[in-house]
Amino acid sequence: MKTSVFFGTLAAAAMVSGVVSAQTLDQVRDRGELLCGSNTGLAGFGAPDSSGEWQGFDVAMCRAIAVAVLGDPTAVEFIPLTTARRFTALASGEVDVLVRNTTWTFSRDVDLAFEFTGINYYDGQGFMIPRELGVASALDLDGATVCIQTGTTTELNLADFFSSNTMTYEPVPIETNAEAQQQYLAGACDVYTTDTSGLAATRASFEDPGAHVILPEVVSKEPLGPLVRHGDNQWGDIVRWTLNALISAEELGITSANVMEMANGTDVPEVNRLLGFEGELGAQLGLEADWAVNVLSAVGNYGEIFARNIGEDTPIGLARGLNAQWTDGGLLYSPPFR
């Protein structure tokens, strides 16, 4: 009797522990909602607006996935995660996808067992400093006190940058961008360092953005992109090709304004395949045939999302730079929809 209880427990344990690796797509459909790990608040990339609606460049990516899978851009629950907590949250299944200014690195991809599904923003680490300090180069920062978000690649780059230039610094570890902003403005640190896009977004929310300069040195490569857990390739494909659809649509001239019209067939075969007029790309992903039409009409193409959230006409005012299409001299280059 005792042994049967024992083996019964073992069997039950084996069954319960198998649940976690179930198919993410089915889970999201059953739930009727996408759980998207997002920033705790970085203007332009991911932050709730005055009415509590999440807005931003990364947020639009989450909405695009929600439209592709569930057909509804509002069927997303945004779960704010600090830099230190984000990977645990994704690994444990607390979120389905993490779109949170996260740098694609070897160890995160291989050792942490995540799958980066592409790059939605090519970034690099920079330094912001009050103009009154009169520092013109990051090489003049010897002895400075630097605010740095813990658990980031920037933390490691910072250590590398200062030791390779034989300079010293005093790190002030902080948890969120909001905390960093407060410490920096109070003068508790001389310099704030994070991805240049993040610096621009943070500076845009200052009372007097002109009083702060972003130093010209970009000390690292920070390819930011959405990521999912290893082991569910179908889900990884959906996230990857949703991003590629946004990028390809811009290249092919599909916008939220003309997508409905183009969905009825055009002379360009790739447009027809992408929008489901021809072929069965949607079905191969396990999605509706018109998934890309829905995505593009709901959130627009990559260029529209960029311009709306962080482009030159917004307070953040980032130029396309590396994030222009390859045809315009940038790095955005989506594999073909074929």
Next chain:
Amino acid sequence: MATVTEHPAESFRPSQLVYDTRYRSMTIQVVAFILIMAGLLWLANNTVQNLAALGKDFDFGFLSTRAGYDINQRLIDYSNDSTHGRAALVGILNTLLVAVVGCILATIFGLFAGVLRLSNNWIVSRLMGIYVEMFRNIPTLVWILIVFAIMTEAMPAPRAFRGDDPAAAMSLFNSVAITNRGVYVPAPVFGAGSLVLVAVFAASILGVIFFRRYAKARQEATGAQLPVLWVSLGLLIVLPLLFYVILGRPITLDYPMLQGFNFQGGIHMRNSFIALTLALALYTGAFVAENVRGGILAISRGQTEAAFSLGLQPGRTMHLVILPQALQVIIPPLISQYLNLTKNSSLALAVGYMDVRSTLGGITINQTGRELEGMLLLGLFYLITSLLISGALNVYNNSVKLKER
């Protein structure tokens, strides 16, 4: 009388396991034990399977790989080339620093507040009451953040000290700089001959201890009192001072100076350290104060009256009669307050203090993805530390409790 009862060998039936009181408790214990073990096994198995499903193994090898990040407060040598294990050690020492300084301060705050709350002076006792209630009833984390916010927002930045007409000035004869990055105080520099001075100081401490013993023995034997306080002070202060001058001032002070972005030199007590230690000490001190008050009130009024009738002064009554007895009541709950303070120090990350929770349990876990291993090590560290603290205090408790002969 000697009728050896030759019971027929009673055959054991399984139903006796439930109905026979001789066996029942044993049965229940065995079943409970099996259930607990099965539960633990289930948890362990679940963990192993889920780790396997995530493609993760269980490995402590990350402790010997390069950490790659910097830590601002280091009590031992550490650079970003050191290992994660070394980073954890730096964090452990930082945790212990907060715990030790915090416990000492909390005891001082608690002892004063607890004794003064019983004062006959209305204002003093009410002030202490307000202190206790304020700190006891607001969460620790809030206090830590309040102290930190005051230090960061209200103090001047180092750049305010610059220029011909600076907005801020150093205090205490230009030796202490209070900035929003922390407090810079002069650091002692040990020159040649300072070892002799330290030896002299140690010797004078020993001298004081021996003199006090002698004075006590003499008082018990003859009743005559020696001027213990004055002799002790003389031994402690005058003697080392004399040697300090004779040896040609071997210990000098390194004053903090504004250089570049920050003050350089001296000892830098970071805001995060001050905020964490002070808030924890004040918070825990409020609980200690209540323990102290409870301990003193537990000693019957008759003891005080008896001491007074023998002609003892109120101070001596407290010192010689009340406190030695009250300590037996105060120390056991004091142990758990010390444990609380030590464990609450893991809130350090809120103000960016690099304790073991922030290094091993924060950045290291984040950079290596070894959550389970890191958290297990962290739990083990706090467990061992807590057991050591309570063990040490139990020894002390045994030494002060009433010796029943």
